[in-house]
Amino acid sequence: MEELILAADIGGTFIRVAIADSQGHILEKASTPVPKAPDAKAVPMKVLELCDALSAKHGGRRLISKVSIAAIGPLDIKKGAIIRPANMPYDVVPIADVLCNYFDATFILLNDCNAAAIAEKRIGAGKNVDDVVYITMSSGIGGGVILDGRLLLGKDGNAAEIGHTVVDMSMGMICGCGKKGHWEAYCGGNSMPKFAKFLVESKYDNVNSTLARKLKEGIHTVSAKDIFDYARAGDEFALTFIDTVAEINGVGVANVVDVFDPSVISIGGSVALNNVDLVVEKLKPFVERYAINRVPDIVPTPLGHDAPLIGAILAAMDPPPKSVFKAL
Ligand SMILES: [Zn+2]
Numbered sequence: 040m041e042e043l044i045l046a047a048d049i050g051g052t053f054i055r056v057a058i059a060d061s062q063g064h065i066l067e068k069a070s071t072p073v074p075k076a077p078d079a080k081a082v083p084m085k086v087l088e089l090c091d092a093l094s095a096k097h098g099g100r101r102l103i104s105k106v107s108i109a110a111i112g113p114l115d116i117k118k119g120a121i122i123r124p125a126n127m128p129y130d131v132v133p134i135a136d137v138l139c140n141y142f143d144a145t146f147i148l149l150n151d152c153n154a155a156a157i158a159e160k161r162i163g164a165g166k167n168v169d170d171v172v173y174i175t176m177s178s179g180i181g182g183g184v185i186l187d188g189r190l191l192l193g194k195d196g197n198a199a200e201i202g203h204t205v206v207d208m209s210m211g212m213i214c215g216c217g218k219k220g221h222w223e224a225y226c227g228g229n230s231m232p233k234f235a236k237f238l239v240e241s242k243y244d245n246v247n248s249t250l251a252r253k254l255k256e257g258i259h260t261v262s263a264k265d266i267f268d269y270a271r272a273g274d275e276f277a278l279t280f281i282d283t284v285a286e287i288n289g290v291g292v293a294n295v296v297d298v299f300d301p302s303v304i305s306i307g308g309s310v311a312l313n314n315v316d317l318v319v320e321k322l323k324p325f326v327e328r329y330a331i332n333r334v335p336d337i338v339p340t341p342l343g344h345d346a347p348l349i350g351a352i353l354a355a356m357d358p359p360p361k362s363v364f365k366a367l
Pocket residue numbers: 125202203214215216217218221223
């Protein structure tokens with residue numbers, strides 16, 4: 040039987056796992072919510088559990104020669120671990136330490152957005168250009184950059200952690216990482232309800248809005264999806280909030296345009312992909328307003344929610360050198 044690739048996308052909300060053949064064709068795939076267990080090892084163990092279920096009818100775990108993980112950051116690629124992720128309740132998530140015990144395989148670890156950028160360059164929105172940036176707008180915000188045809192990784196594998204760049208110094212929203220003013224603290228799906236509540240209480244106290252009333256009662260009953268639903272239903276504050284988020288997203292994307300000068304920016308992640316009209320389309324005029332560089336094509340990813348997973352498979356077949364944690 041032929042060798043197999045195990046690819047996983049460990050996000051802030053979901054873990055997606057695929058088994059592919061050595062040519063990169065997906066044979067099986069599945070997803071599951073990120074476990075909420077107190078021990079961070081539950082995360083890699085969930086990948087193993089899905090791997091065993093999906094690979095069973097293709098010969099099982101023993102045929103896997105490459106394990107390629109795309110994970111939320113920040114990473115320590117030398118340790119093969121996620122370090123203090125903003126969107127998971129763990130200090131360290133030991134990916135390689137756990138999974139290497141179960142496989143006789145080459146082990147590759149990449150930031151999820153870096154993996155998605157590889158997918159965009161090879162088969163997605165960036166296949167005809169040398170300079171492409173992938174941005175996820177999901178539970179958090181992240182980026183992956185291919186410039187002059189080369190993936191930027193950086194000393195720890197965390198180049199382009201754009202969600203933790205500062206976009207505001209006056210409102211002082213605190214990010215999931217603990218620091219102030221980060222893009223993700225305003226526009227990440229996990230942070231939106233908190234930011235919306237802050238705006239209701241500081242600026243829009245008298246607005247006629249069901250969403251505003253719910254936020255004043257507490258943020259735990261309001262999700263980012265609820266905010267978009269209220270906006271679509273015409274809620275006055277929800278619409279104002281969506282416009283505010285669009286401007287901040289525009290600032291963030293304009294910074295990316297001015298720092299990297301890409302030909303294409305491909306946007307993925309559930310917040311963006313489920314609301315292309317209210318997120319991707321609405322941020323574009325603000326990029327024009329704030330960027331000085333020539334504004335590139337800004338498109339929703341043609342690869343959908345699987346962009347990081349597809350990137351992990353492609354990275355397994357042709358790994359960026361610094362992403363290889365352990366060679367077979
Ligand atoms: Zn942050």
